[in-house]
Amino acid sequence: MEVCYQLPVLPLDRPVPKHVLSRRGAISFSSSSSLFGAPDPRQLSQRRGAISYDSSDQTALYIRMLARLSCVSTSASSGPERRVHRLLSFQRYLHSSRLLRGVPQQIPLHILDEDYTGQARCMLEKVGNWNFDIFLFDKLTNGNSLITLTFHLLNQYGLVELFRLDMVKLWRFLVMVQEDYHSDNPYHNAVHAADVTQAMYCYLREPLLAKSLTSYDILLGILAAATHDLDHPGVNQPFLIKTDHYLATLYRNTSVLENHHWKSAVGLFRETGLFSHLPAEDSLSMERELGSLILATDISRQNDYLSRFRVHLDQEDLCLSNYSHRHFILQMALKCADICNPCRPWELSKQWSERVTEEFFQQGDIEKKHKLEVSPLCDRQKNTVGNIQIGFITYVAEPLFAEWARFSDTRLSQTMLGHMGLNKASWSGLQQEQTPVSEEAEASIAGTDTEGAAVRRDSTTATATGGTSSKEIPQGSSES
Numbered sequence: 001m002e003v004c005y006q007l008p009v010l011p012l013d014r015p016v017p018k019h020v021l022s023r024r025g026a027i028s029f030s031s032s033s034s035l036f037g038a039p040d041p042r043q044l045s046q047r048r049g050a051i052s053y054d055s056s057d058q059t060a061l062y063i064r065m066l067a068r069l070s071c072v073s074t075s076a077s078s079g080p081e082r083r084v085h086r087l088l089s090f091q092r093y094l095h096s097s098r099l100l101r102g103v104p105q106q107i108p109l110h111i112l113d114e115d116y117t118g119q120a121r122c123m124l125e126k127v128g129n130w131n132f133d134i135f136l137f138d139k140l141t142n143g144n145s146l147i148t149l150t151f152h153l154l155n156q157y158g159l160v161e162l163f164r165l166d167m168v169k170l171w172r173f174l175v176m177v178q179e180d181y182h183s184d185n186p187y188h189n190a191v192h193a194a195d196v197t198q199a200m201y202c203y204l205r206e207p208l209l210a211k212s213l214t215s216y217d218i219l220l221g222i223l224a225a226a227t228h229d230l231d232h233p234g235v236n237q238p239f240l241i242k243t244d245h246y247l248a249t250l251y252r253n254t255s256v257l258e259n260h261h262w263k264s265a266v267g268l269f270r271e272t273g274l275f276s277h278l279p280a281e282d283s284l285s286m287e288r289e290l291g292s293l294i295l296a297t298d299i300s301r302q303n304d305y306l307s308r309f310r311v312h313l314d315q316e317d318l319c320l321s322n323y324s325h326r327h328f329i330l331q332m333a334l335k336c337a338d339i340c341n342p343c344r345p346w347e348l349s350k351q352w353s354e355r356v357t358e359e360f361f362q363q364g365d366i367e368k369k370h371k372l373e374v375s376p377l378c379d380r381q382k383n384t385v386g387n388i389q390i391g392f393i394t395y396v397a398e399p400l401f402a403e404w405a406r407f408s409d410t411r412l413s414q415t416m417l418g419h420m421g422l423n424k425a426s427w428s429g430l431q432q433e434q435t436p437v438s439e440e441a442e443a444s445i446a447g448t449d450t451e452g453a454a455v456r457r458d459s460t461t462a463t464a465t466g467g468t469s470s471k472e473i474p475q476g477s478s479e480s
Contacts, residue, residue: 119140120140120141120148123137123140124148124149127153127198127201128201128202128205130202130344130412130415130416131344132198133348134194134198134348135191135348135351137149137194138191138194143190144178145190145191146174146178146181146193146194146197147171147175147177147178149198150174150177150194150222150226151171151174153197153201153222154170154219154222157218157219158215159215159218159219159222163219163278165274166274166277169273169274172272173268173274174226176272177193177226177227180230180231180264180268181193181230181231181232182232184234185233185359186234186355186356186358187234187352187355187356187359188229188233188359192229192352193225193229194226195341195352196225196229196337197222197225197337199225199336199337199340200221200222200333200334200337203333203336203337203408204218206410207408207410208407208408209320209329209408212320213326213330214326217327220286220289220290220293220330221293221330221334223265223290224290224293224334225334225337227261227265227268227290227294228294228334229261230260230261230268231260232257232261234359235366236363236375237256237300238375239363239367239375240256241253241256242372242373243372247260255300255301257298258294258297262290262291262294262295265290266290269287289327292327292331296331296332297334297335299339302335302396302400305332306399309328309332309403309407312328313403313407329407332404335400336400336401339396339397339400340416341356342389342393342397342419343401343415343417343419343420343423344419345419346419346422346423346426349419349423353427354385357383357384357385357389360378360388361380363375364378364379364380384431385427386427386430386431386434387431389423389427390427390428393423394424397420398420401416405417
């Protein structure tokens with residue numbers, strides 16, 4: 001008989017490990033900064049950039065960094081480490097050096113509670129509120145919202161102690177996760193991952209889930225939310241396929257991005273040894289189940305999951321004491337968290353909509369530059385934020401959240417549906433004030449079913465993009 005229980009909530013002032021809170025690389029060339037200290041925002045000129053510096057000779061500093069990195073990579077890397085690197089992007093390989101990661105043995109085992117501002121701590125006390133402003137929280141944490149939020153949730157549920165997670169390994173893992181989100185992506189960045197993690201926490205607290213989920217389920221759900229778009233480059237799967245990108249070849253044009261996110265997370269598990277203390281079979285099982293959750297965010301499979309969900313609800317046969325049913329509900333919860341932006345209050349939803357649309361348009365700009373066919377919804381001359389959002393809400397978000405409300409008919413579900421209706425009306429009103437889009441653009445939204453629309457959108461308005469930097473053409477492109 002499987003025992004389901006809720007873990008006690010731990011106090012917020014629990015000690016947290018002091019570690020570098022830097023972005024994509026803990027190295028600083030400022031004479032006044034410490035290699036292992038928390039970053040000074042006055043010294044950092046880039047968020048999650050390769051280096052930070054005070055010198056005006058940026059090129060020389062970058063060459064120095066690459067030279068040292070090359071030396072470390074060739075002389076210090078072991079065989080297993082190189083095998084892990086092959087799972088990852090070139091960018092991940094460059095930043096995987098211990099030189100840039102920091103040396104954990106000098107890091108004390110207490111958390112930098114003193115580095116939390118009063119406002120950030122106050123926000124964490126209300127992390128379960130649906131109107132949680134992740135943009136403000138990211139500012140208050142000096143751009144470290146994903147690290148801070150994820151650690152807080154794991155600590156609050158008591159998962160650090162329960163699973164005997166090494167504090168230094170955990171903190172290092174979270175730093176590396178945040179580093180591997182591309183800060184130059186308008187949408188698919190670490191702030192989006194933090195937002196999805198916060199939404200996932202809200203769903204985990206819903207009565208049906210809170211009384212049924214085990215600590216293992218909760219650990220998987222939080223880690224999957226935090227890593228679900230890891231190393232996302234800002235272009236979508238069709239773009240990778242049509243440019244013959246190596247990731248599309250590697251994963252045979254199937255859930256290319258989601259497979260890469262999953263494998264990147266597994267690479268970090270193994271590089272940090274976060275679960276190395278567990279039996280090998282348990283560790284591999286956790287990696288597989290994490291992959292099952294992340295792969296569920298593939299928006300091109302939206303119809304498959306939605307149909308299964310409807311069948312369960314129609315037959316009323318969901319039994320959350322059954323592990324496979326609980327895992328399926330975790331998949332649906334992560335899908336909802338991934339595309340919940342239209343369900344947020346207007347002030348937050350509008351920012352996300354503008355960000356994801358800009359990412360679409362940047363991909364379209366790349367396609368135009370290299371004389372590729374411009375993907376649907378990616379042409380900034382033919383589309384607007386409003387028409388893209390109305391189509392996404394109508395054909396993707398509304399069907400999913402209507403079924404979620406059937407499953408969990410709570411105040412939160414009704415709040416989400418209410419916000420979504422108001423946001424759709426707001427976009428419709430703004431559309432009437434803007435220049436009408438072309439018939440081709442209208443057809444690209446209205447003339448598709450949910451699955452077809454999903455392939456052409458990102459997976460969170462729709463989060464299905466990725467492969468390489470959105471600022472350059474990817475490897476394998478037919479264009480030079």
